[in-house]
Amino acid sequence: TINAGRLWDSIHETARFGACDGGGVDRLTLTDEDKRVRDWFCDTVEALGCTVTVDEVGNMFAHRPGKRDDLDPIAIGSHLDTQPTGGKFDGILGVLAGIEILRTLDEAGYITNAPLEIVNWTNEEGTRFSPAMLCSGVFAGVFPPDYAWSRTDRDGIRFDDALDRIGYRGTEKAGGHRLGAMFELHIEQGPILEAENCTIGVVTGVQGARWYDVRLAGSTGHTGATPMRLRRDALVGASELVLAVQRIAQDHGPEAVASVGRIDVAPNSRNVVPGEVSLSVDLRHPDDATLARMAESFEAELGRIADHHGLERDLTPVWDSPAVRFAPELIARVEAGAEQAGLRHRRLVSGAGHDAAYIARVTPTTMVFVPCLGGVSHNVAESTTLDECRAGAQTLLNAVIAHDNS
Amino acid sequence: TINAGRLWDSIHETARFGACDGGGVDRLTLTDEDKRVRDWFCDTVEALGCTVTVDEVGNMFAHRPGKRDDLDPIAIGSHLDTQPTGGKFDGILGVLAGIEILRTLDEAGYITNAPLEIVNWTNEEGTRFSPAMLCSGVFAGVFPPDYAWSRTDRDGIRFDDALDRIGYRGTEKAGGHRLGAMFELHIEQGPILEAENCTIGVVTGVQGARWYDVRLAGSTGHTGATPMRLRRDALVGASELVLAVQRIAQDHGPEAVASVGRIDVAPNSRNVVPGEVSLSVDLRHPDDATLARMAESFEAELGRIADHHGLERDLTPVWDSPAVRFAPELIARVEAGAEQAGLRHRRLVSGAGHDAAYIARVTPTTMVFVPCLGGVSHNVAESTTLDECRAGAQTLLNAVIAHDNS
Ligand SMILES: NC(=O)NCCC(=O)O
Ligand SMILES: NC(=O)NCCC(=O)O
Numbered sequence: 001t002i003n004a005g006r007l008w009d010s011i012h013e014t015a016r017f018g019a020c021d022g023g024g025v026d027r028l029t030l031t032d033e034d035k036r037v038r039d040w041f042c043d044t045v046e047a048l049g050c051t052v053t054v055d056e057v058g059n060m061f062a063h064r065p066g067k068r069d070d071l072d073p074i075a076i077g078s079h080l081d082t083q084p085t086g087g088k089f090d091g092i093l094g095v096l097a098g099i100e101i102l103r104t105l106d107e108a109g110y111i112t113n114a115p116l117e118i119v120n121w122t123n124e125e126g127t128r129f130s131p132a133m134l135c136s137g138v139f140a141g142v143f144p145p146d147y148a149w150s151r152t153d154r155d156g157i158r159f160d161d162a163l164d165r166i167g168y169r170g171t172e173k174a175g176g177h178r179l180g181a182m183f184e185l186h187i188e189q190g191p192i193l194e195a196e197n198c199t200i201g202v203v204t205g206v207q208g209a210r211w212y213d214v215r216l217a218g219s220t221g222h223t224g225a226t227p228m229r230l231r232r233d234a235l236v237g238a239s240e241l242v243l244a245v246q247r248i249a250q251d252h253g254p255e256a257v258a259s260v261g262r263i264d265v266a267p268n269s270r271n272v273v274p275g276e277v278s279l280s281v282d283l284r285h286p287d288d289a290t291l292a293r294m295a296e297s298f299e300a301e302l303g304r305i306a307d308h309h310g311l312e313r314d315l316t317p318v319w320d321s322p323a324v325r326f327a328p329e330l331i332a333r334v335e336a337g338a339e340q341a342g343l344r345h346r347r348l349v350s351g352a353g354h355d356a357a358y359i360a361r362v363t364p365t366t367m368v369f370v371p372c373l374g375g376v377s378h379n380v381a382e383s384t385t386l387d388e389c390r391a392g393a394q395t396l397l398n399a400v401i402a403h404d405n406s
Numbered sequence: 407t408i409n410a411g412r413l414w415d416s417i418h419e420t421a422r423f424g425a426c427d428g429g430g431v432d433r434l435t436l437t438d439e440d441k442r443v444r445d446w447f448c449d450t451v452e453a454l455g456c457t458v459t460v461d462e463v464g465n466m467f468a469h470r471p472g473k474r475d476d477l478d479p480i481a482i483g484s485h486l487d488t489q490p491t492g493g494k495f496d497g498i499l500g501v502l503a504g505i506e507i508l509r510t511l512d513e514a515g516y517i518t519n520a521p522l523e524i525v526n527w528t529n530e531e532g533t534r535f536s537p538a539m540l541c542s543g544v545f546a547g548v549f550p551p552d553y554a555w556s557r558t559d560r561d562g563i564r565f566d567d568a569l570d571r572i573g574y575r576g577t578e579k580a581g582g583h584r585l586g587a588m589f590e591l592h593i594e595q596g597p598i599l600e601a602e603n604c605t606i607g608v609v610t611g612v613q614g615a616r617w618y619d620v621r622l623a624g625s626t627g628h629t630g631a632t633p634m635r636l637r638r639d640a641l642v643g644a645s646e647l648v649l650a651v652q653r654i655a656q657d658h659g660p661e662a663v664a665s666v667g668r669i670d671v672a673p674n675s676r677n678v679v680p681g682e683v684s685l686s687v688d689l690r691h692p693d694d695a696t697l698a699r700m701a702e703s704f705e706a707e708l709g710r711i712a713d714h715h716g717l718e719r720d721l722t723p724v725w726d727s728p729a730v731r732f733a734p735e736l737i738a739r740v741e742a743g744a745e746q747a748g749l750r751h752r753r754l755v756s757g758a759g760h761d762a763a764y765i766a767r768v769t770p771t772t773m774v775f776v777p778c779l780g781g782v783s784h785n786v787a788e789s790t791t792l793d794e795c796r797a798g799a800q801t802l803l804n805a806v807i808a809h810d811n812s
Contacts, residue, residue, distance in 0.1 A: 083675055083677075083678055084675055085672075085675075085678065085681065125675075126676065127675040127676060127677065127678070132677065188631070189630070190628070190631035191632075191636060220782075220785040221782055221785060222595040222784045223688045223690070223784075224595070224663060224690050224756075224759060225594065225595035225596035225758045226595075226596065226663070226757075226782075227596070227597065227660065228660075229660075230781065233665070235667075236648060236652055238645075239644075239649050240645075242642060243642065243645050250634060254633065254635075256634075257631075257632070258634075260641055260680075261674070261675055261676040261677055262671065262674045263641065263669065263671050263674070265668065266491075268490075268668045268669070269489055269491075269531075269667055269784070270532070270617065270686035270688055271489075271532060271538065271665075271667055271688055271784065272784040273667065273784075274667060282630070282676055350631070351628065351630045375631065375632065376626075376627055378629075378673075378677065378679070379627060379678075
């Protein structure tokens with residue numbers, strides 16, 4: 001049985017690394033704070049007798065031998081990086097529940113058949129280096145390592161330079177060892193479990209996502225002396241695009257979501273008509289065909305708006321992540337694990353992307369969700385209770401043990 | 407007669423200080439580049455036998471004695487700071503034409519009755535420290551020096567610290583000496599002169615302007631997992647506000663202009679629903695009553711939009727600069743000066759704010775405009791010809807001499 005107090009304490013222990021106002025965590029990938037939590041991870045799992053392997057894109061694997069080393073390890077993992085206004089649980093719960101499982105098994109003197117590996121995937125969030133789930137993607141062969149290494153952040157810093165700077169470029173090839181299965185525990189980041197009073201979400205898959213970068217260029221001018229009819233105001237075009245993106249979500253049913261999260265204006269001076277705007281667009285839907293239609297509408301709206309305001313436009317597709325279905329036999333193990341723990345559960349599709357979505361391409365994979373207050377995440381106020389953490393970690397343990405015994 | 411080639415050369419000499427891509431100048435007030443152009447100004451006017459006084463907010467006065475030192479000096483001035491995407495002429499032409507007048511008079515051995523003062527006013531642009539025309543405003547008693555000193559830029563740096571850092575806090579009290587008149591030559595920054603094929607604008611006044619800072623706060627959330635109906639997206643509200651500001655201009659006749667020049671989003675992450683947006687609003691009209699109605703519509707729209715999206719709002723008025731009428735006797739001198747030089751001219755009201763607008767409160771003041779290509783300014787492509795510079799400087803000289811003789 002999971003020791004929920006111990007799990008809770010280690011969540012709060014790691015929340016010091018990058019602690020920010022409002023009780024949240026600001027720990028962008030490959031920053032000094034990320035290095036500190038990675039060092040903590042190494043120290044902690046090594047003290048539990050594990051061996052740590054780091055691959056060429058910084059993914060970390062804490063290996064606990066099983067009885068039969070001919071079996072591929074069962075992975076339990078998620079990510080330790082956060083959003084700039086992140087919470088204490090998003091990703092972190094999934095890694096620390098893995099560590100809690102190691103401790104629980106150690107106390108019980110329990111050795112699994114297959115080895116266990118607790119995994120910290122690099123750059124899940126995608127906010128510093130796009131796209132999201134970058135290094136689980138490399139592990140799964142979705143992206144070549146070169147692609148990850150050459151990604152740059154907004155200051156032009158390359159991923160590989162940032163990785164070397166914190167000393168977490170390992171020697172193992174990404175994807176260089178096989179996993180027998182992967183289980184990821186995560187907070188839901190949405191409102192369904194809370195609304196239906198369920199403690200466990202049995203995750204059957206992940207919805208599809210498309211990300212774009214857009215650049216609109218008009219002409220700068222004096223805000224006092226440039227008549228309205230002579231302007232080519234890039235921010236006016238960008239504002240229409242933000243509202244068009246909202247309408248696209250509304251026009252494609254209640255499951256569709258569409259957002260502009262990032263916008264940068266140049267020269268960003270209060271008495272200069274904006275000459276250039278860069279922004280990001282994020283479209284998602286559980287159904288790939290609907291998502292494709294949303295993408296088409298978006299491209300059409302962008303063209304219409306740019307033409308109407310006489311703006312130049314650049315459209316860069318950044319990410320195209322189709323909808324994912326998890327392995328039925330693992331989904332059933334999670335369901336049984338929740339039953340065994342006497343917890344209310346329901347099946348659902350994840351709105352957020354997760355490392356599990358890419359790992360599912362190379363090994364049987366599934367996820368366990370627990371509720372978060374108000375469905376809120378990517379927000380310093382993100383909150384999950386001790387009992388919910390217990391429920392998630394216990395279900396995870398039950399599912400892993402059952403899978404190991406099968 | 408003005409030596410236009412010499413004026414042209416000194417314009418290009420100063421354009422080195424802060425030269426940026428596209429042939430423009432990026433010389434925000436009180437930066438190292440601003441210090442370099444100020445040092446150049448001192449060296450140049452001292453070589454011409456002038457004495458330089460710097461006041462407590464960094465305004466610089468190059469004094470050339472007249473025959474009668476009981477008369478208040480006639481000022482010729484403008485500003486040497488620029489926008490981040492500024493041109494080579496905005497402000498600069500007005501100061502360097504003053505220096506060219508000194509050279510022309512020296513060559514002719516001409517001593518005016520009243521002393522002459524060439525003035526460089528601090529922080530006209532208002533982009534680093536708002537509001538615009540800050541230190542001509544202090545000189546004119548519109549703002550107390552404390553107000554100027556305590557303004558902060560976007561990095562939180564105080565005006566007085568920036569001023570001390572470049573060594574340009576002088577000892578004279580701002581407004582501590584009287585001016586008998588002030589003439590400011592400037593590029594039009596609008597399209598009228600070019601469209602009507604006039605070389606000289608006889609400026610009768612400056613339109614009114616109101617500036618605001620707006621903050622809209624909603625709630626961050628995950629872009630993939632937060633249903634549209636549960637969002638409070640601050641960028642959606644901000645985008646509606648940008649478009650409302652456009653409509654307000656369109657609803658108040660062809661002279662009305664209204665702009666959002668600056669927008670900053672937090673956390674500005676591509677997979678986070680924007681939680682907070684700060685933006686600047688700039689409303690202008692030549693008629694104060696119309697401007698007041700525009701301001702009312704804007705406040706009403708802000709309230710409506712914030713309520714509709716469940717956003718918190720903060721509204722900070724930053725600047726309220728009523729319409730200004732220049733001194734009729736000086737306007738007539740500029741008109742006669744253009745006639746004398748055989749130049750096509752017309753009267754107009756300035757769309758942009760200028761130091762002259764504040765100095766007009768304490769001494770008879772007017773302005774001379776020359777065209778700029780396409781009416782474009784606050785843009786690296788800002789352009790005015792050598793002949794136009796000549797025309798402006800000659801009209802300025804004619805008007806100053808006639809005024810001095812009256
Ligand atoms: N779970 C999570 O926040 N993933 C980040 C990638 C995404 O935006 O879905
Ligand atoms: N002339 C000029 O660009 N002034 C800056 C202040 C304003 O925005 O009007």
